[in-house]
Amino acid sequence: MERSRLVFTGSGGQGVIPAAILVAEAAVLHENLNAVQSQVYGPAARGGAARSDVIIADSKIYYPKVTEPNLLVCLTQEAYNKYSSIIRPGGLLLTDTKYVKTERRVSANQVELPIYETVLKKIGKPIVFNICMLGVIIGLTEIVQTESIMKVLGSKFPPALQDINRKALELGIELCIDARPNQPFT
Amino acid sequence: MKGKIKFVQGNEACVEAAMYAGLDFFAGYPITPSTEIAEHLSYRLPQQGGKFLQMEDEIASMCAIIGASLTGHKVMTATSGPGFSLMQEALGYAVMAEIPAVIVNVQRGGPSTGNPTHVSQGDVNQARWGTHGDHAIITLTASSHQDLFDITVDAFNLAETYRTPVILLLDEVIGHMREKLVIPEDGEIPLVKRLRTSLKEGVDYHPYFPREDGRIPMSDFGGVHRYNVTGLYHDMWGFPSDNPRLVHDLIRHLVDKIQNDRHIITRCNQYHLDDARTILIAYGSAARSAHHVVETSRREGQRVGLLELKTLWPFPSGLIREKCAKARTIIVVEMNMGQVLAGVKQAVDNPESVFLANRIDGVLIKPVDITRIMRLIQGRGV
Numbered sequence: 191m192e193r194s195r196l197v198f199t200g201s202g203g204q205g206v207i208p209a210a211i212l213v214a215e216a217a218v219l220h221e222n223l224n225a226v227q228s229q230v231y232g233p234a235a236r237g238g239a240a241r242s243d244v245i246i247a248d249s250k251i252y253y254p255k256v257t258e259p260n261l262l263v264c265l266t267q268e269a270y271n272k273y274s275s276i277i278r279p280g281g282l283l284l285t286d287t288k289y290v291k292t293e294r295r296v297s298a299n300q301v302e303l304p305i306y307e308t309v310l311k312k313i314g315k316p317i318v319f320n321i322c323m324l325g326v327i328i329g330l331t332e333i334v335q336t337e338s339i340m341k342v343l344g345s346k347f348p349p350a351l352q353d354i355n356r357k358a359l360e361l362g363i364e365l366c367i368d369a370r371p372n373q374p375f376t
Numbered sequence: 377m378k379g380k381i382k383f384v385q386g387n388e389a390c391v392e393a394a395m396y397a398g399l400d401f402f403a404g405y406p407i408t409p410s411t412e413i414a415e416h417l418s419y420r421l422p423q424q425g426g427k428f429l430q431m432e433d434e435i436a437s438m439c440a441i442i443g444a445s446l447t448g449h450k451v452m453t454a455t456s457g458p459g460f461s462l463m464q465e466a467l468g469y470a471v472m473a474e475i476p477a478v479i480v481n482v483q484r485g486g487p488s489t490g491n492p493t494h495v496s497q498g499d500v501n502q503a504r505w506g507t508h509g510d511h512a513i514i515t516l517t518a519s520s521h522q523d524l525f526d527i528t529v530d531a532f533n534l535a536e537t538y539r540t541p542v543i544l545l546l547d548e549v550i551g552h553m554r555e556k557l558v559i560p561e562d563g564e565i566p567l568v569k570r571l572r573t574s575l576k577e578g579v580d581y582h583p584y585f586p587r588e589d590g591r592i593p594m595s596d597f598g599g600v601h602r603y604n605v606t607g608l609y610h611d612m613w614g615f616p617s618d619n620p621r622l623v624h625d626l627i628r629h630l631v632d633k634i635q636n637d638r639h640i641i642t643r644c645n646q647y648h649l650d651d652a653r654t655i656l657i658a659y660g661s662a663a664r665s666a667h668h669v670v671e672t673s674r675r676e677g678q679r680v681g682l683l684e685l686k687t688l689w690p691f692p693s694g695l696i697r698e699k700c701a702k703a704r705t706i707i708v709v710e711m712n713m714g715q716v717l718a719g720v721k722q723a724v725d726n727p728e729s730v731f732l733a734n735r736i737d738g739v740l741i742k743p744v745d746i747t748r749i750m751r752l753i754q755g756r757g758v
Contacts, residue, residue, distance in 0.1 A: 214383065218556045219383055224555070225383070226553055227383075227554040228552065228553040229552070231408070231493035231548075231552060251555070252664045252665070252668035252671065253668040253743050254553050254555075254664060254740075255740060255742075
């Protein structure tokens with residue numbers, strides 16, 4: 191497989207870092223791939239721009255940080271302003287329409303979706319916002335299988351939450367059916 | 377290797393390895409970027425019947441593990457630079473009284489409270505000479521979670537083998553990043569048990585009387601034997617002495633028991649060294665960036681290799697001299713002002729062939745940082 195370099199950015203508390211860990215853990219534990227996850231530590235735990243980097247590959251990963259992501263997720267305006275320029279040309283930039291107004295054109299496939307509003311409308315609980323965002327990513331890139339994410343979620347949360355998590359994931363996958371970029375994700 | 381696969385932070389890999397090695401007492405004062413070690417041990421240890429103590433500071437933490445080790449437990453503490461500074465006095469006591477212990481320092485930027493959430497490798501010399509007086513010390517490090525697991529178990533084994541504190545010198549990137557870890561099956565990595573005296577109750581026990589092989593059996597403090605432990609120069613009963621011959625012999629013993637075995641204690645990884653004209657020497661997270669450069673350069677047909685050090689002290693001079701004998705250029709990659717560089721320059725025949733590729737701004741050195749320096753040295757321009 192081509193090496194995937196993902197950067198998740200948003201505000202502390204939106205769950206971008208748990209989402210990054212989930213996708214990396216799913217790749218390692220259930221898809222026999224290598225993955226490295228790191229995050230920017232600082233006073234951004236609550237509020238402020240949070241960032242987490244994930245590399246997924248079927249070969250060894252040495253340098254653990256991402257310099258040019260081929261998938262960049264920005265869930266706040268601040269994160270978008272700070273990070274949108276780092277995307278690799280031809281990469282995929284995912285933003286949420288409630289929080290981010292895209293300004294500059296970057297040479298990437300820009301996907302803007304109402305993830306937060308759809309979660310509120312269809313599920314009613316913003317806590318699964320990040321899981322729905324992961325669903326969108328899976329729908330767009332097929333980077334890991336839905337079931338791999340579900341298995342990791344099942345190992346971390348009580349069974350009672352599996353239904354709502356699955357609903358959020360599937361909602362995300364549905365949401366991006368029309369938004370799939372024409373070019374393959376590399 | 378069979379075993380349970382986990383996706384964890386380096387700090388958690390260290391915890392899993394310590395539990396595997398038989399850790400049953402931890403005392404510490406949580407500090408970034410080592411906090412997760414204390415966090416995970418606070419529930420892992422009680423699960424297995426061990427003890428976790430959160431102390432009032434790092435001085436007390438170090439003293440507590442020394443006491444617990446003397447009573448027969450496998451002990452560890454974890455900290456970062458500021459706490460490691462506070463531990464130095466008691467660390468010297470453990471060296472002098474020959475008490476096994478593992479001290480983890482997940483390095484941040486220093487001096488002082490420095491750069492708490494960012495990476496640095498600035499404590500290499502502190503690990504060697506942080507405590508006063510002539511002594512030897514063992515300091516280990518790793519760049520991947522699997523190596524970190526093995527080297528942590530090693531740290532406990534070496535602490536018991538040599539009756540000495542062993543320092544595990546990690547850094548923020550290794551401590552915090554997550555990657556795959558395969559936990560070996562029980563028995564897959566041999567464990568060194570405490571060497572205890574066979575003397576029964578009522579028989580005089582000399583706490584510092586070596587066997588014929590030089591090792592000194594211990595007796596669990598507070599058990600059946602009464603004996604003295606001190607930070608002063610001491611005789612075989614453990615009582616203070618300033619007898620010049622005894623002082624001389626003890627300092628020689630403390631240094632020689634580790635320095636004479638440096639070939640046994642030295643651990644490293646070697647990548648593409650056989651025909652390498654340029655050799656990168658690195659350790660910890662910087663070795664990951666260096667390894668990236670080596671693999672990329674090899675694909676471009678450049679004869680570049682990596683010598684990754686996992687033992688920093690005793691300094692592996694012999695290994696470095698041997699491996700670098702045919703290299704034209706040696707580049708030490710580290711995130712400080714050249715703490716391992718100095719040792720490498722002393723070790724090789726031609727110190728002028730040794731260069732430093734470093735970053736000291738709290739950012740993990742990037743492969744491109746190393747490549748640029750390599751190109752400059754090779755006269756090819758950035």
